[in-house]
Amino acid sequence: MRTLLIGLLALGFAACTHKPDAKDDLRLACNARKHLEATLSGKARLALQSAPDPAPAELQYLAAQMKTEAGRKLLADLTQAAPREKPHLLRERARSLGLAGCPLADEWDQRFANQSAQLSFESDLRLICEAPSRLEAGQDAAARKAFETAPDQPARELEFLREQVQTEKGRQLLARLTHAAPQAAPDVLRSEAARAGLGKCRLAEDWAQWVADHGHL
Numbered sequence: 001m002r003t004l005l006i007g008l009l010a011l012g013f014a015a016c017t018h019k020p021d022a023k024d025d026l027r028l029a030c031n032a033r034k035h036l037e038a039t040l041s042g043k044a045r046l047a048l049q050s051a052p053d054p055a056p057a058e059l060q061y062l063a064a065q066m067k068t069e070a071g072r073k074l075l076a077d078l079t080q081a082a083p084r085e086k087p088h089l090l091r092e093r094a095r096s097l098g099l100a101g102c103p104l105a106d107e108w109d110q111r112f113a114n115q116s117a118q119l120s121f122e123s124d125l126r127l128i129c130e131a132p133s134r135l136e137a138g139q140d141a142a143a144r145k146a147f148e149t150a151p152d153q154p155a156r157e158l159e160f161l162r163e164q165v166q167t168e169k170g171r172q173l174l175a176r177l178t179h180a181a182p183q184a185a186p187d188v189l190r191s192e193a194a195r196a197g198l199g200k201c202r203l204a205e206d207w208a209q210w211v212a213d214h215g216h217l
Contacts, residue, residue, distance in 0.1 A: 020067035020068055020071075021068060021070075022068050022070035022071060022097060023097045023098075023099070024067070024068070024071075025065075025066050025067055025068050025070060025071025025074065026070075026071070026074065026093055026094055026097055026099060027099065028062070028065055028066075028071075029062055029066075029071070029074060029075075029078075029090065029102075029104060030090065030094055030099060030101070030102035030103055030104050030105065031103055031104065032058050032061060032062050032065075032104050033054075033058060033103065033104055033107055034103070035061070035065075036048070036057065036058060036061045037049075039061075052115075053111070053115075054111075055083070055086065055108065055111075058104065059075065059078060059079055062075050062078075063075055074090075074093055077089060078090065083108075083112055083115075084112060086105075086108050087104075087105040087106070087108040087109045087112070088105075090102055090104060090105040090108070091105040117167065117169070120166060120167045121167050121169040121170055121196075122196050122198070123166070124165045124166055124167050124169070124170030124173075125170070125173070125192055125193065125196050125198060126198060127161070127164055127165065127170075128161055128165070128170070128173065128174070128189070128201075128203060129189065129193055129198060129200075129201035129202055129203050129204070130202060130203070131157045131160060131161055131202075131203050132157065132202055132203060132206055133202065134160070134164075135147060135156075135157065135160055153210065154207060154210060154217040155217075157203065158174060158177065158178060161174055162174060173188075173192060176188055177189070182211045182215070182216050182217045183211055185204075185207055185211075185217060186204040186205070186207045186208040186211070187204075189201045189203060189204035189207070190204045
């Protein structure tokens with residue numbers, strides 16, 4: 001019993017006198033999202049989860065938590081790194097100190113992939129909305145006049161766009177437009193453009209006028 005008591009006291013003393021080291025700070029950084037969410041109320045947690053880029057909040061949290069010079073250096077490097085480099089930098093530091101994984105690096109990788117996909121779709125959406133202008137720019141006056149008076153103008157625009165879009169979401173949007181009712185297609189485009197913050201969509205307006213004049217697409 002006496003030996004057990006001495007052992008427990010020794011463990012307690014060691015815990016009380018333990019000084020945080022670089023590995024402790026790195027472990028905290030890799031689990032920053034979990035620790036940060038634990039400090040937040042329900043509404044604040046939801047706001048963090050729905051934020052387009054929570055990295056600034058995560059780094060701000062870590063700024064108050066780093067205990068070592070190595071931890072503060074890591075934080076400074078992460079703050080200055082480009083978004084694409086942040087997960088790579090964090091993962092490399094984790095490996096150098098023998099940590100098997102780093103959840104925050106994985107989350108940042110996924111977040112960057114999602115943002116890149118959204119940006120690529122927005123490029124496709126801009127291309128779709130600008131299809132009439134893009135087609136006109138590649139034609140001489142006679143070809144442009146023939147296109148403007150063609151009885152299948154919307155079909156030609158869709159054919160052009162199928163060869164140009166680069167993303168799966170862009171191809172899915174074209175499929176929706178192909179199968180939508182004539183009166184609904186312009187509204188589908190307007191809705192997507194508004195959601196992406198693109199403002200007016202020329203193709204939507206052209207198609208709305210075409211349906212008003214011809215009754216079909």
